[in-house]
Amino acid sequence: MKDKKEITREVNRKKIIQAAENVFANYGFKGATTEKIAKQAGLPKANLHYYFNTKTILYREVLEGILEEWMVAAQTFDKYDEPKIALTRYIEAKMNFSRIRADASKVWANEVIQGAVSVSKFLETTLKEWLENRVKVINDWIAGGKIEAVDPYVLFYMIWSMTQHYADFERQIAILNHGKHYNDDEFQQKTEQVVHLILKSVGLS
Amino acid sequence: MKDKKEITREVNRKKIIQAAENVFANYGFKGATTEKIAKQAGLPKANLHYYFNTKTILYREVLEGILEEWMVAAQTFDKYDEPKIALTRYIEAKMNFSRIRADASKVWANEVIQGAVSVSKFLETTLKEWLENRVKVINDWIAGGKIEAVDPYVLFYMIWSMTQHYADFERQIAILNHGKHYNDDEFQQKTEQVVHLILKSVGLS
DNA sequence: GTCTATACGTTGATAGAC
DNA sequence: GTCTATCAACGTATAGAC
Known part of the structure; x- marks a missing residue:
């Protein structure tokens, strides 16, 4: 109590x-x-x-919260065996994160651009481990002829950069969209396009 | 003299x-x-x-230099009529920029993430104009059956985000690559993969 | 736990000798 | 044009009353 x-x-x-x-x-x-x-x-x-x-402690706690949420979104990737579904759900989860947690994405981007001093431990351990294991999954898909042969790292960087772009560069995107942020419908359409382009790039859909 | x-x-x-x-x-x-x-x-x-x-004046001049270089790289897109060549050369130019001018890309990213206060004029005028005209080119390609029907904006954001990621997030990428930055050969391979994935996503290659 | 007042370090910018 | 010394403003952090 x-x-x-x-x-x-x-x-x-x-x-x-x-x-x-x-x-x-x-x-x-x-x-x-x-x-x-x-x-x-x-x-x-x-x-x-x-x-x-201290301000530094506060900053660290903000970052930690973001890391946790990041890992939750990452779990989406493991929930489905079929490549097309797994990739689609993962990309959707990442796009949704960019939509509802844009500030978190921006803090993360600022941090990594400026050398990732406060999150290098996380990158070296948790993220690296997560990525290595998912790279194996991708390679299995390729070996099984389920998707085209692509560099798994480039594939993940494609997913991360494309989805995070809608959060980090939202100001630029808004300016290029008649000065207005995407509404829910527009963002939904962009999400579908992002999913489509990535799936297509690996020979799916 | x-x-x-x-x-x-x-x-x-x-x-x-x-x-x-x-x-x-x-x-x-x-x-x-x-x-x-x-x-x-x-x-x-x-x-x-x-x-x-003042520091602000210095910052503005740094930004202006970057804008000029950005526009030079952008001209690559217009040098070829064939979609496959035009896209390939443009993506290569952007990847090369990320390779040799990573700091410039990072300054730009920091600026836009934090609201693009100092570059909003450029975004609203020069960049918007450039983009609108290239969107027309893409739509012509689609109408002519030369590439798949895709949202041209999503396509450009794909190119920008994927290529700039290799500059802005280079620290993260290095950590995930045994702690080492890509050497020239590796970067060349990644460039080819990025080109391949994007071309494939619009039905080319 | 809350909040006002303040101490102390850092930093952008300048004065003034060379 | 160059550079040392200096200052005023700002920002983090805390002391101490409530």
């Missing part, structure tokens, strides 16, 4: 982390000020430092 | 801009300090401010 203080604590931490993710996404680590984050979370700056001693 | 001072001026400006591009790429606009840039350019901070009054 949680007491009142504990609930307050969790609520405030969550508010701060959400605000932080948005500010980090739009200003980068250095450009994000604890003042901006606190204001957006609706509390004084000193309060933020009460919950998260 | 240029005198000595004028030459010194140009040389120093170029040194500063090159250093600035590298520092902006790796630290973002806010994270980049004029001190770091000056040190990397091999001169005192005060000197940097003599050539570029």
Whole structure:
């Protein structure tokens, strides 16, 4: 049973982390000020430092949350045996993530572009392991004649870059789309196109 | 005829801009300090401010140089009538840009992710115009039965995101590649794969 | 737990001698 | 044009009253 203080604590931490993710996404680590984050979370700056001693710690916690969600989306790939279905569901999950968690994607992109200092451990261990195993799956598909012979790494980078582009470069995309962000219908159509192009590139559909 | 001072001026400006591009790429606009840039350019901070009054002005000039180069690479698309050749050469040019101008690509990515405040004019005018005209070309190819019916915007975003990924996410790619950056041969192979996958996705090759 | 006031380090920018 | 010394502004973090 949680007491009142504990609930307050969790609520405030969550508010701060959400605000932080948005500010980090739009200003980068250095450009994000604890003042901006606190204001957006609706509390004084000193309060933020009460919950998260340093800005760096807060940043790390934001990143950790994103990693967890990333791995959840990644599990979609393993839920189906048929290449066409597995790829389709995975791409859809990634596109959905770009749609509803654009800030998370941007924080991640900023971090990796600037050298991945805070997430290199994750990349070296969890992500590398995940990728190596899925590369084997792709190679099995190829050996079984189920998809065309392609470089599995290039295939995954294709999926990641194409889907994440709709989050990270959403501002550019909006400008090129009469200045308006895609609505749900438009985004659905783009998702179908992305799925179609990738499937086709490996000889499916 | 240029005198000595004028030459010194140009040389120093170029040194500063090159250093600035590298520092902006790796630290973002806010994270980049004029001190770091000056040190990397091999001169005192005060000197940097003599050539570029403010950090913002320096940043703008770095961006402008990148835009110009971006447009040069874009011209490759127009040099060939045959879809297969035009797309191949354009993708190769973009991959080459990612290879030799990774910092430029990263500065651009950082800028767009964080709202494209300093390049919105370029996106709204030059880039939008360029894209609209090439979309027409793609639609002509489709109408002429030369390539599969695809959403031209999704096709261009595919080309941009896939190729730029090899610059912007090079750190992640290196980690996933035994911790080593691609050498020239490897990069060449990846380029061929990227070309192949994109061509195949529109029914070519 | 909350919040105001403040200390302290960092950084963009300039003054002024050479 | 170059460079050392310096300053003002800003931003992280904390002290200490409530």
